[in-house]
Amino acid sequence: MTGTGIGAPVRRKEDQRFITGKGRYTDDLTRPGQAHAYFVRSPHAHAEIVKIDKAAAEAMPGVLAVLTGDDLAADNIGGLICGWMIHSKDGSPMKAGAHPALAQGKVRYVGDHVAVVVAETLAQARDAAEAVEVDYKLLPAIADTATARSSKVVVHDVAPDNTVYEWHLGDKDATEAAFKKAKHVTTLDITNNRLIPNPIETRAAIGEYDMGTDNYTLYTTSQNPHVARLVLSAFIGIAPENKLRVIAPDVGGGFGSKIFIYAEETVCVWASKKVGRPVKWTSDRTEAFLSDAHGRDHVTRAQLALDDNGKILALRAHTIANLGAYLSTFSSSVPTYLYAPLLSGQYDIPAIYAEVDGVYTNTAPVDAYRGAGRPEATFVVERLVEVAARELGMDPAKFRKKNYIKRFPHQTPVIMNYDVGDYGASLEKALEMADYKGFNKRKRESAKKGKLRGIGFSSYIEACGIAPSQAVGSLGAGVGLWESAEVRVNPTGSVEVLTGSHSHGQGHETTFAQLVSERLGVDINNVNIVHGDTDKVQFGMGTYGSRSGAVGMSAITRAIDKVIEKGKKVAAYAMEASDKDIEFADGKFSVAGTDKSMAFGEIALQAYIAHKFSGQDLEPGLKEGAFYDPTNFTFPAGVHICEVEIDPDTGVTTIERFTAVDDFGVVINPMIVEGQVHGGIAQGVGQALLENAVYDESGQLVTASYMDYAMPRADDLPSFDVGMTVTPCPSNPLGIKGCGEAGAIAAPPAVINAITNAVGHEDVPMPATPRAVWHAIHKGKAPMAAE
Amino acid sequence: MHAFEYHRPSNVRQAAALLQKNEDAKIVAGGHTLLPTMKQRLAAPSALVDLGAMGELRGIEKKGRAVVIGAMSTHADVATSDVVAEAIPGLAKLAELIGDPAVRHRGTIGGSIANNDPAADYPAACIGLGATIITNKRKIVAEEFFTGMFDTALDEGEIITKVSFPIPAKAAYAKFRNPASRYALAGVFVSKRGSDIRVAVTGAGSDGVFRWSEAEEALAKRFAPKSLDGMSPPASGMNTDIHADAEYRAHLVGVMARRAVAAATGR
């Protein structure tokens, strides 16, 4: 309507500042009198701290303080928390080991926080950190997921067999019965490789204490500043909520890793009062590798039961999920409620049973990473389905189509109630775009050049728009997952939207403005989006789980509805009509059946000057807020098809084609959505072909730099063919489903299915590095990625 | 990074004097290896002697039957040099395969070979072409220069000034890149100059760059990819890490050698 409304591919407003280097990130901020923190980290995976001698460090130039876990304990500062309670099968609560921000008595992974040095300069802090003498008594370590439960090493005394929980979901008896009836059973052993998030901007924090007001401010790289404030005040006990302001300025990527409340920001806030100076810490890249929460790391045995017509009867899975050395903020929920409820995929599966054992190891904590649980589920389902089709000699596309859910709403056996979708439509479109029919010809052409060619599918589904608060509360979540918004109209008709969502690359400043533009007829340049400051935005749950569109924008929509209602009342006075006769469309309030109308901006002015109505009858001003709590998850779904060519001499896989057809419901800005799909696929291909976090047996991180941790680069990727189908989401006012994680969820099984198709057997590990693929081709058996 | 003194002398003699005077001084060329290790505090020289101001160390020329490259010539200088492209195109290609544009515009040939990273590319070219490394004190033939991983025949404070590459009849480099670092996982430089056939391998051997003599003998009979069919060096001498086990590396050396010969012979 204004050309900048819903559906318009407008350029991102924020890119002006990001591309010209005018973004303002936490590390760009310098507070008056700022001092610098450097952490003494454990070089050992597992050790007792016998003694810490800080005397030499304290005597060094510029040093303001050397603080340890004892100092935290003396100040009654609580430990970091895990905010989602998971119960084991037997009803017992998960076994959460203490997680002090600075180690107390023991270190449990390489990079664990032992002490902090605060000094005038970073170099002085670093020099002094080297002079802190820590006397360790080394303990044997366990890093391996599969064997953690049988290891003699005990990471936390509360969990003597390193088991956090033994959780399950689904109907075990019905599933067993279906497997007994089955004519065919497909079995797969799957390792979902461990990943390190690697946002471009590393984590950073500045803690600042104001003696005059007794208030604290934390500037930090957070995806959810309000949650950070809540946890730091209510649980860790640094300061009461009203005495703590958390600001998350521009944030350069998060992918989940900046959801969590970490030791470093906790320590910076606390230390700022102890030294009476603002305290800044910026992670270097090595620290990021060692101590950002990692992702994935599952070992799974999964089975699919089928009848003799290729109809799926049941699915079962047993997963061991590595949670690392401590339970990070949402870690317990990721391999449980964000994973197993997605094991039905896009398929009508009558019975499902999943068991998940969460384990402690001497590795960095593992938590949500782009997709969080859903990539792991999709990998299990889409590998199983592809292999089942191959084993039955059926075309994998036809096999999927046969088993797709076709009627909605559909209640799966694992919690989820799918509201809407048209999986067949996405598949048809993807087959067309990928020229599936021409595949055999291309395969022959590759063979002539001595190359192997393969094609692989991924019919993924995800649960986004997290989440209905009551539902997640009943599953153990410690918080509600609604979102808030406030729409403030200025007297001149320009608009400020305060949102509890947080943008760290997603383009909210543009898409949220487009919504306002669409609904109020205001140019997007007259709309400001305010986020990331607990003093400005009253409360919010932040951005993750593709929730900012479906939940965050729904809250904005509700607030806009209220603004329009109020505007109608103002318009009724201004145009001397009944407010029942006022209509609002195209940015104008008009009186029905007349040619009388006033522009939105004129009504805004009237609302503030309040000359046409008595303040007793109608409150002046035009500002409304709303909290929106979703009624269901949203279910973005689609079909990705990957086509690869492999050089059998070297094992190098080249992605020749990658087709993605996604149903994200209503799309606000197709250009931004396409960008999200591209980025997601790049991360998914990264997991499938390149990325792997490897710990050696002693618990040292072997891949602690880009020399060994392979990130996807532009030339590892093809040009993507992206298409869309649309079934609007019925459960939110805008029909949005969410798009932020789809690529990372869909791509890994598509790539691995293509490679196994080319190689001719299923024994290819992820990541399918050249070495692994070469061994798979030539030996029929690939060695594990780590030695 | 620890504090250090910084010197930028204007000729090699001054540089040598500074290095002699300051015990823990180090030469800095492009800084692309040295500075990261200093930032990580793995190296802490008391002083840096920057060779960047000496025009005499930068430049590429053809001298008789050799191409002589100044130690401070960047990888980009070599990759885009007409002289190199004309005389030893395989060498230009090698330089073009090093790192990324930023690395190629800072990193130097002198720094690269002085460092002798077992996965670096230039050592393969030096040995594969039978180069001579010229320092402020002497001339060292490539085989005697590279003495094992990160180890060279350079004395304390000795400065590489030039590298002289004899012009071969045929030569080419084939590199299999480490998926993470993009250094060589297996890089093979082959050349033929009269009866002198060379096959030099970097990235793969457990003790750095080496000559693969079986392949040289096979190629001496006929300089063609077919001569190497089915050949690879023994896995026992190969490096193993998370990116490639010894067996795979050995295999890749064979593949890269065949590809290099194919490129050198225009096949």
Ligand SMILES: Cc1cc2nc3c(=O)[nH]c(=O)nc-3n(C[C@H](O)[C@H](O)[C@H](O)COP(=O)(O)OP(=O)(O)OC[C@H]3O[C@@H](n4cnc5c(N)ncnc54)[C@H](O)[C@@H]3O)c2cc1C
């Ligand atoms: C991201 C990245 C990717 C890279 N990829 C590759 C790759 O693919 N292949 C590859 O081969 N290399 C690669 N490199 C290394 C790069 O080629 C460096 O240029 C090279 O290793 C060192 O050269 P420099 O000029 O930077 O030396 P510096 O870092 O300045 O010095 C290195 C060492 O050599 C000594 N030195 C320098 N010049 C002289 C001299 N004239 N005489 C005596 N001693 C000297 C120094 O004292 C120091 O010990 C990469 C580097 C980076 C940072």
